[in-house]
Amino acid sequence: MKRIFTILALIAAILSIILAVLPVSNLAIFPAVVALLFGLIAFYLSKKTGSVKKIIQFIFLLTIMSLALTTYKAVFSKKEVTNTQELKKLEKESKENAIEDLEELDLDDISTE
Amino acid sequence: MKKLVVFLLCLASFSNKAQKNAIAAGEKLTYTASYNMSGILTDIAEVTMETSDAKTSKATLLRLKCTATTYSKWDSFFKIVDLYESYVNPKNLTPYLYKRDINEGSYYKFMKYTFNHKTNTINSIQRKKNKKEEQKSFSINTGTKDIVSTLYNIRLFDYKNMSVGSKKSFTIVFDIEEIKAQITFLGKETISTNIGKKECYKLSISSSENVLQGKNNNLLWLTADENKIIVYGKFKIPVGTGELKIKSAQGLKN
Numbered sequence: 001m002k003r004i005f006t007i008l009a010l011i012a013a014i015l016s017i018i019l020a021v022l023p024v025s026n027l028a029i030f031p032a033v034v035a036l037l038f039g040l041i042a043f044y045l046s047k048k049t050g051s052v053k054k055i056i057q058f059i060f061l062l063t064i065m066s067l068a069l070t071t072y073k074a075v076f077s078k079k080e081v082t083n084t085q086e087l088k089k090l091e092k093e094s095k096e097n098a099i100e101d102l103e104e105l106d107l108d109d110i111s112t113e
Numbered sequence: 114m115k116k117l118v119v120f121l122l123c124l125a126s127f128s129n130k131a132q133k134n135a136i137a138a139g140e141k142l143t144y145t146a147s148y149n150m151s152g153i154l155t156d157i158a159e160v161t162m163e164t165s166d167a168k169t170s171k172a173t174l175l176r177l178k179c180t181a182t183t184y185s186k187w188d189s190f191f192k193i194v195d196l197y198e199s200y201v202n203p204k205n206l207t208p209y210l211y212k213r214d215i216n217e218g219s220y221y222k223f224m225k226y227t228f229n230h231k232t233n234t235i236n237s238i239q240r241k242k243n244k245k246e247e248q249k250s251f252s253i254n255t256g257t258k259d260i261v262s263t264l265y266n267i268r269l270f271d272y273k274n275m276s277v278g279s280k281k282s283f284t285i286v287f288d289i290e291e292i293k294a295q296i297t298f299l300g301k302e303t304i305s306t307n308i309g310k311k312e313c314y315k316l317s318i319s320s321s322e323n324v325l326q327g328k329n330n331n332l333l334w335l336t337a338d339e340n341k342i343i344v345y346g347k348f349k350i351p352v353g354t355g356e357l358k359i360k361s362a363q364g365l366k367n
Contacts, residue, residue, distance in 0.1 A: 023186040026153050079145070081159045082185040087194055094212055095167065095176065098200055101210055101227065102169045109230075110172035110202050 002045040006055060009038035013062035020066040025073045028066050035063045135268045135341050136206070138175060139364040140164045142342055146181065148355045158183045158193055160357060162264070162343075164364075167200050175203040177261045193217045199261035206266050211259035211286075226259060226286065233257075237289055249289060257284040257291055267333070268341040272298060272314040285320075293321035299329075301337055306344045306359050312337040313344060330354070339367035 012035035019028035039059045046052045144160040160181045167176040181195040195217065200210040211226040223240040233255055239247040258266060263285050270281055277300045285292045299315040313334035330349035335341045342365065346357035 023190060024150060024155065026155060027151055029153075030151070077186065079156055079159075079184045081182045083182060083188060083192070083194060087180060087182055087196065090194065090196055090214060091178065091180070094196060094198060094214060098176075098198065098210055098212060099167060099169055101225075102167065102174065102200060103171070105209055105227065106229075106231070107169065107172040107174070107209065110174060110204075 002042055002049070005038045005042040005045065006053070006059070009035050009042055009059045010055065012038060013059045013066070016066040017062050017069075020069040020073075025070045028070045032063050032067050032070070035059060039063065135339065135366065136164060136175075136265055137364075137366040138164050138166045138203075140366065141361075141363045143360040143362075144343075144357050145360050146355060146357050149353055154356060156184065157187055159360070164265075173203065174200045174209065175206070176200055177206075177265050179261055179264070191218050197261050199259050199265075201262050201265075206258070206262050206269065208259050208262040211261065224288070228253075235286060239289070251289060253286055253291060254284050257286050260285055260287055263294070264343070267296060267316070268335060268343075270296075272335070272337070272341070290322075295319050296333075299332075302334065304334055304345060308344065308359055308362050311344055314341070340365045 012031040016028045016031035016035055019025060019031065039056055042059075043052060043056050046056060140163065142162040144162070145156050146158040146160050147154040147156050149155075158181050160179065163178045163180075165176045165178070167174045177199045179195075179197040181193055183191065183193040187193075193216070196212070196214040198210075198212045199208045201208045207228075207230065208226075209228050211224075211228070213222070213224040215222050219242070221240075221242040223238075225238040227236045228234075229236070234250055234252050237247075237249045237251070239249070263283060266283070275298045277298060280295050280297050282293065282295045285294055295318070297317040297319070299317055301312060302315045303310060303312045305311075311334075314337050316333045316335065317329050318331045318333060319328060330347070332347045333343055334345040335343055340362075342359070342362055343357070344359040348355055348357070
């Protein structure tokens with residue numbers, strides 16, 4: 001039983017740390033909570049038998065790291081668009097082509113200003 | 114007969130006044146688009162809606178431009194650079210030219226519609242990555258608009274005099290197909306936005322196709338002032354649910 005909870009907690013902690021480094025970092029909270037929960041159960045069961053293994057402490061360390069990284073990214077990472085040059089170029093070209101197309105159209109119902 | 118003509122002229126002038134009051138060139142609205150990922154709303158892209166003049170030798174049209182670009186942290190995973198444009202009559206937002214240039218990950222699609230309102234037809238050009246250009250001509254109903262001009266056209270309705278539950282129908286042409294859509298006025302609601310606390314007109318949008326899912330899952334909040342700008346939106350589409358929140362508004366007419 002103790003081993004199952006330790007394995008599950010370790011898997012959840014690894015998943016949490018992977019998600020934390022990805023752009024979807026806020027999703028890391030779910031496996032982190034699971035890792036903490038299973039880790040605590042494993043810790044409690046280990047304590048009962050008298051020997052707490054280092055792996056459980058490692059699981060807590062991983063979980064805390066992922067939660068810290070997730071919180072940092074949520075608070076400090078800026079939402080910004082950096083690929084504006086590409087879009088500006090596309091917009092400019094598109095407008096030039098559109099004007100050429102519009103010149104060929106019958107726009108009698110729009111008055112010239 | 115004379116009375117009828119006078120009445121129609123009055124109606125037309127009122128309608129034009131309403132249209133001119135809401136939208137003008139030089140307006141720029143910026144939004145944050147969020148997508149629901151496993152129950153957590155994640156900001157993924159910036160959406161802008163911008164108006165400007167487009168001058169030809171014959172006339173000055175209004176260019177309605179919508180762009181969607183992913184925030185830089187998503188670019189290495191799934192980069193989106195979308196451009197939607199509609200060149201419309203500034204008086205009644207009737208579209209003459211519509212262009213859609215979408216670049217999403219490895220998917221690319223270009224679509225161009227040239228409207229002919231005398232014959233009620235559209236000449237379309239479609240380009241896809243590694244595929245031949247497709248040209249097609251098809252008929253449309255009177256009053257059919259593209260998606261961009263429809264989004265702006267929603268702002269021209271007179272919500273002040275609409276009763277709760279009243280509906281407005283319109284037809285949108287999208288992917289060489291006409292889609293019937295309907296907005297239902299759900300009343301007024303005051304909401305907090307990035308540009309302040311705003312009293313809004315709450316609208317529900319539904320479509321004949323399965324593009325917009327559910328009855329009251331697609332909602333729009335338009336400011337209950339003369340500008341009637343979209344400040345908040347909730348949507349449910351086949352690939353998930355999300356939100357659109359206003360970030361900034363510049364160059365508003367009123």
